[in-house]
Amino acid sequence: MSVFSTVLARDLRLALRQSADSLTVVAFFAIATVLFPFGVGPETNVLARIAGGVLWVTALLAALLSLDRIFAVDFEDGTLDQLVLTGAPLPVVVLAKVCAHWLTTGVPLILVSPILAVTLHLPIAGYVPLVFALLLGTPTVSLVGAVGAALVLGTRRGGVLLSLLVLPLYIPVLIFGTAAVEAALIGRASTPMLSVLAGFMVLALTFSPWATAAALRQAVE
Amino acid sequence: MHRFANPTQFMRIANAIYPWAAGLSAILFLVGLPVALVTSPPDYQQGETVRIFYIHVSSAWMMMVVYSAMAGGSAAFLIWRHPMANLVAKASAPMGASFAALTLLTGMLWGQPMWGTFWVWDARLTSTLILFFLYLGYLALGDAFEDSERGDKAAAILALVGSVNLPIIHFSVEWWNTLHQPSIIKMTGFTVDGSILLPLFLMLGAFTSYYVAVLVLRLRSELLAAKIRNARMSQVAVNQAAQPAE
Numbered sequence: 245m246s247v248f249s250t251v252l253a254r255d256l257r258l259a260l261r262q263s264a265d266s267l268t269v270v271a272f273f274a275i276a277t278v279l280f281p282f283g284v285g286p287e288t289n290v291l292a293r294i295a296g297g298v299l300w301v302t303a304l305l306a307a308l309l310s311l312d313r314i315f316a317v318d319f320e321d322g323t324l325d326q327l328v329l330t331g332a333p334l335p336v337v338v339l340a341k342v343c344a345h346w347l348t349t350g351v352p353l354i355l356v357s358p359i360l361a362v363t364l365h366l367p368i369a370g371y372v373p374l375v376f377a378l379l380l381g382t383p384t385v386s387l388v389g390a391v392g393a394a395l396v397l398g399t400r401r402g403g404v405l406l407s408l409l410v411l412p413l414y415i416p417v418l419i420f421g422t423a424a425v426e427a428a429l430i431g432r433a434s435t436p437m438l439s440v441l442a443g444f445m446v447l448a449l450t451f452s453p454w455a456t457a458a459a460l461r462q463a464v465e
Numbered sequence: 466m467h468r469f470a471n472p473t474q475f476m477r478i479a480n481a482i483y484p485w486a487a488g489l490s491a492i493l494f495l496v497g498l499p500v501a502l503v504t505s506p507p508d509y510q511q512g513e514t515v516r517i518f519y520i521h522v523s524s525a526w527m528m529m530v531v532y533s534a535m536a537g538g539s540a541a542f543l544i545w546r547h548p549m550a551n552l553v554a555k556a557s558a559p560m561g562a563s564f565a566a567l568t569l570l571t572g573m574l575w576g577q578p579m580w581g582t583f584w585v586w587d588a589r590l591t592s593t594l595i596l597f598f599l600y601l602g603y604l605a606l607g608d609a610f611e612d613s614e615r616g617d618k619a620a621a622i623l624a625l626v627g628s629v630n631l632p633i634i635h636f637s638v639e640w641w642n643t644l645h646q647p648s649i650i651k652m653t654g655f656t657v658d659g660s661i662l663l664p665l666f667l668m669l670g671a672f673t674s675y676y677v678a679v680l681v682l683r684l685r686s687e688l689l690a691a692k693i694r695n696a697r698m699s700q701v702a703v704n705q706a707a708q709p710a711e
Contacts, residue, residue: 391626395619399609409602409623412595413630416637423641444633455626458543462618 247332248340255344265313266348270356273306277360288365295364296374296425303353303378304385304414308407310349311389312396314341315460319397325464334460335453342383342390342453350382370425373434377424380441381417387448388413394459417444472688475549483681490674497667505664514578519664521571523672524564528596531561531676535603536628539621549684551617554624555607556683560676562600568593588642592635599627 259266280298284290318324327337357378358371366374392410396402424437469475501519511518538554541547572590573583584590607620 391622395606395623396609398615399606400611401609405602405605405609408598408605412598412602412634413626415595416630416633419637419641447633451629455622459619459622462615462622465615 247336248343251327251337251340252344255341256347259344259348265310266352269306269310269349270352272309273302273353273356274360276302276305278363280364292365292367295361295366296370296429297422298364299357299360299366299374300377300381300418300421300425303357303382304411304418306353307349307382307385307389308410309403310345311393311406311410312402313349314345314386314390314393315397315463316393316402319463324397324460328460328464334457338390338394338453338456338460342386342456345390346383346386350378350386353382354378366425367429369428369431373424373428373438376438377421377434377441380438380445381421384417384441384445384448385414387445387452390456391452391459394456394463397460397463417441420444470545470547470549472549476684476688479681479684483678486674486677486681490671490678493667493671493674497664497671501664501668506660511579514575515661517571517575518661519668521568521575522665523668524567524571525593526669527564527672527676528561528568528593530673531557531564532596532600532628532631535561536624539624542621543618543625551621552684552687553680554621555617556680556687557676558600558603558607558620560679560683562597562604564672565593565597565600569597586642588635588639591638591642595634595638596631599631603627 277298280294281291284294315324318327328334354375357374361371361374389410392406392413395409396406399405420437420440424434424441427434427437469478497519502516505516507513507515535554535557538550538552538557541550542554569590572593576585577583603620603623606623607616610616610619
């Protein structure tokens with residue numbers, strides 16, 4: 245447990261000292277969302293119809309852009325080698341770093357999503373499911389993204405490559421995240437979709453730290 | 466299992482299989498293609514377009530088989546550090562990607578006359594497209610490192626992550642599809658007649674043996690490339706030892 249809290253505290257402190265990074269991700273989320281009314285036109289009906297999907301897609305892209313922060317800096321300055329050499333259980337270290345990533349990017353994205361939903365005229369019924377779906381879905385996004393981020397350490401063009409590796413794996417989260425919002429809009433319960441999202445999170449929580457740890461081991465070899 | 470980690474042992478068996486696979490593939494293509502494309506009767510509903518289906522189903526089958534071979538090879542490589550398993554996975558990937566592309570392409574050509582459109586967001590089409598992207602990701606990641614050994618391991622981990630996700634993606638897409646497009650035309654509507662089965666099995670056999678034969682050829686060339694690389698490096702080492710730097 246102390247390994248977990250130490251790494252988590254360190255990553256959070258670093259993120260707070262460079263809080264501009266988190267803000268940039270939120271700013272990207274906002275600007276990318278704002279592009280859609282220009283693309284599809286400002287009609288309220290059209291925007292309300294696509295709001296849930298647009299917010300989910302842009303949130304995924306924003307999270308994708310922030311993924312390299314999890315390991316890249318530590319990989320370049322050698323901290324990662326030290327972390328592997330300490331003999332601390334690597335999956336626990338990974339889990340702490342993913343937790344820190346989620347707290348510094350996932351949570352800010354969730355907090356601004358209702359405000360952006362207002363600009364897209366999302367009907368009232370959609371807000372609660374949207375926030376809950378993001379709350380259950382973004383941890384999966386961070387966990388699965390960590391595997392990709394660890395795999396591309398030390399590559400040329402890591403960012404573009406990362407999107408090719410990770411975005412196909414995000415499709416299930418996108419499907420059920422958007423469906424939770426849409427179900428609420430047509431007057432159905434969104435709990436089944438939220439349950440599936442929770443299931444994805446548990447699955448990712450079970451497998452991703454080990455896969456990420458394996459990827460990190462081969463990166464620092 | 467470990468006996469085949471030795472490339473010489475492994476290639477002895479692979480080379481023994483090669484003429485059989487290549488011959489079988491040649492015969493099945495020579496017999497199967499005319500049967501599938503010319504002499505088999507047109508379908509009572511689909512007409513002549515049913516001929517696309519023989520190529521389409523065979524490449525869809527191969528796209529799955531090759532991904533399983535790739536995931537299995539990657540697992541054996543990561544667990545037992547089995548170098549030949551990694552070569553099998555690496556040599557399979559471009560073929561799998563090509564089969565997936567062929568599946569998508571023939572599917573689109575078939576969809577235009579049958580459904581009136583090249584593309585629908587049908588669950589199978591969407592899953593196939595995603596599988597194609599997984600192949601592309603594997604190939605891109607394997608190529609992205611200066612050190613090819615790192616690329617091998619990273620790509621192997623990715624192949625396993627992909628194989629865990631594949632069922633989840635497939636089930637999600639299927640669910641999404643039924644939610645959004647209830648009762649769209651489904652491919653599983655027609656009963657399969659005996660006249661369709663013969664050319665289909667001929668083509669399935671032809672494609673599978675083609676894959677095995679080309680896999681052996683690709684393994685051979687990979688091993689030769691490694692030998693050439695080693696020979697060049699030892700040549701450089703010899704030259705440097707003979708002429709010490711000033």
